[in-house]
Amino acid sequence: MIDIAPPRSGLVRFERPSALNFLGYALGLVVIVWCLAGAGFSLDKVASAPPRFADFAQRAFPPNLEPQVLARLGWKMVETLQTAVAGAVIGVILSVPVALLAAKGLIAGPWVNQIVRTALSFIRAVPDIAWALVFVVAVGLGPFAGMLAIVIDTIGFCGRFFADDMEATDKGPAESLTATGARKLDVVACATIPGSLPAFISTSLFALEKAVRSSTILGLVGAGGIGIELKVGFDLFDYPTAMTVILMIAIVVIGIEQISGWARTRIIGEQR
């Protein structure tokens, strides 16, 4: 049975791990089962899903490729990308000063670092779609609300990672510029930021990918972009059009990932 005597040495602990381990595994299993129950897991539904899915696929294919539908969706996609790019660019620019305050030992003291980092965690903890809802309330329906949501989301992401990037760059150049009598701000501008630039670019490209993915879905809550077409398609049981939207989103997101990967190697890969 379970030996509750305290282990006498490290060796004893290693000989009898089973009781505690067993308890751990059992607990893990209980938690998983509990989660499945919470998720409404049902074998019946799993069994009935394939025929229903097949039915959907049958009704959705072929996707709607009518020229005027494609044109409308195409323009909607352009608006989506405009929202994403504008939001990501503004977000990245605003992230730099925020990250300067968040990075330890740069220009702000530990209290400011902690407060800014906590605020950034909060921003990241709130999902992009929730930010979009908030901005729809604040500035009304439309792509501007979506852009603001992407700006905030990008600050939460880039503010944190830019700060980490700056903390991780070689401190040598900054020390040497400090030795010239330069002010902190000058040292940061001349040594820390140029030193972190490749990492900044890489992080910004990830932010752009993330922004494009978000922007395609923010339309669901009325924050502009192609997402609204997806919702309308499903609401009106116009599955072929919905399928066209899904395929367009997939193509654009994959395309952006490819371009961003290419840009990353072009800009950073050429350096040592």
Next chain:
Amino acid sequence: MSVRCIRTPATLSSITSSVTDLSLKERTVAPAPSKPTGAAFAPVSPVDIEARAVSKNFADTPIFSDVSFRLARGEATALVGANGTGKSTLLRCLMGLIPTTDGSVHLLGQQIDAATGRQMRGLRAQVGLVSQKHNLVPRLSVLSNVVHGMLGKHPGLRHWSHSLAPQSSRDAAMQALERVGLADYANRRADRLSGGQSQRVAIARAIVSAPKILFADEPCASLDPSAGEDVMELFFQLVRDEDVTVVFTSHNIAHALKYGDRVLGLAQGRIKLDATSASLDTADLRGLYD
């Protein structure tokens, strides 16, 4: 075996102080030597750098302790010692880049741990540092890196990059590059230089603001013998013509003896050697590495 040459400031200052005891007049009429060398003449030339019982620990590891010396203006001092004895650390303590554990450092007559941030920047603007690792900012041009050397005297945006810098600063930077023989490389990116080239750019950055004190941490480590001689000659010229106080570290015993007026030797966490180079020979310095 460690060498201890008793020609230290302590001995001489005790002589001078006993002289002062007699009368101030006698001290001022004390015969001045024709060629001032060594700390012996600290009362004549102002003391630019003074370390008083400086100790440095990293966490709980002592690196050196009770390091004291006074270096007079226009004096070249070679700081020697085996790898890891704390030469670079000592130089960083002297510039206030890292705090000392104990003791105090005075630069140009000012105690640095008592200085405010602004005073410290003012002091550093008059001091040049060539780091052992060069520490150039990668991705920026060589010229921008040299222009950065003027940030202490000219803070702000205009010295962030060579393209923003005023013509006078760009000229000064080009002149500094010419002195280290790299004028042709002004537009090269700093991370595309050879080791020796980047070392010379670091030297240009340190001398561009015409410092009163120059700390050079192994300035010739990456240089070929001829470039090394050129750089040492340049320092020699700064000392003689512009009265700059130079402290350089070197593993080149010949350089230390030839270009240093004075040699400070670190070993086992102490100053084990403090003497004019004239009074030393190669064997004395070799003793430090045993």
